[in-house]
Amino acid sequence: MAKYSSKINKIRTFALSLIFIGFIVMYAGIFFRNSPLVMTIFMILGLLFIIASTVVYFWIGMLSTKTVQVVCPNCGKTTKMLGRVDICMYCDEPLTLDPKLEGKEFDENYNRKNENRTRS
Numbered sequence: 001m002a003k004y005s006s007k008i009n010k011i012r013t014f015a016l017s018l019i020f021i022g023f024i025v026m027y028a029g030i031f032f033r034n035s036p037l038v039m040t041i042f043m044i045l046g047l048l049f050i051i052a053s054t055v056v057y058f059w060i061g062m063l064s065t066k067t068v069q070v071v072c073p074n075c076g077k078t079t080k081m082l083g084r085v086d087i088c089m090y091c092d093e094p095l096t097l098d099p100k101l102e103g104k105e106f107d108e109n110y111n112r113k114n115e116n117r118t119r120s
Contacts, residue, residue, distance in 0.1 A: 006079070006080070006082075006086055006087045006088070006089045007082040007083065007086055008060060008063075008064055008067070008080055008082060008089070009089060011056065011059075011060045011063075012057070012060060014056060015053045015056040015057045015060065016053070018049050018050070018052050018053035018056065019049070019050055019053045021049050022045075022046040022047065022048070022049030022050035022052075022053065023046065023050075024046075025042055025045050025046035025049060026042060026043050026045075026046030026047070027046075028042055029041070029042025029043045029046065063082070064080055067080040067081055067082055068080070068081045068097065069081075070095060070097070072088040072090065072091060072093050072095065073093065074088065074091050074093035075088060075090050075091040075093065077089075077090045077091075079095070081095055081097065084096060084097065084098045084101065085098075085101060
């Protein structure tokens with residue numbers, strides 16, 4: 001069985017990884033202290049990764065204000081849903097707001113626009 005996580009948590013994890021990548025790239029620039037141009041390029045690239053992380057965090061923050069909040073039937077906690085299907089942020093329970101998908105096996109592909117809606 002594949003391990004799923006909520007879409008909001010996936011995007012937040014991606015943004016956090018951009019921060020770490022930015023720091024690693026900046027740290028790699030220290031190894032080129034003898035060449036100020038190369039070191040500056042590494043520092044600017046690292047800064048761009050960190051700025052990209054800030055943009056992603058801002059975007060997911062704005063997106064999460066438009067989510068649907070539901071109470072998970074498994075753990076009873078309020079969680080946010082993006083799309084037709086999602087996973088509870090706390091207990092990984094599959095969730096859906098579409099009555100046609102109730103009882104079907106969880107598949108993240110149900111959120112794609114080109115996905116066949118009559119899939120069994």
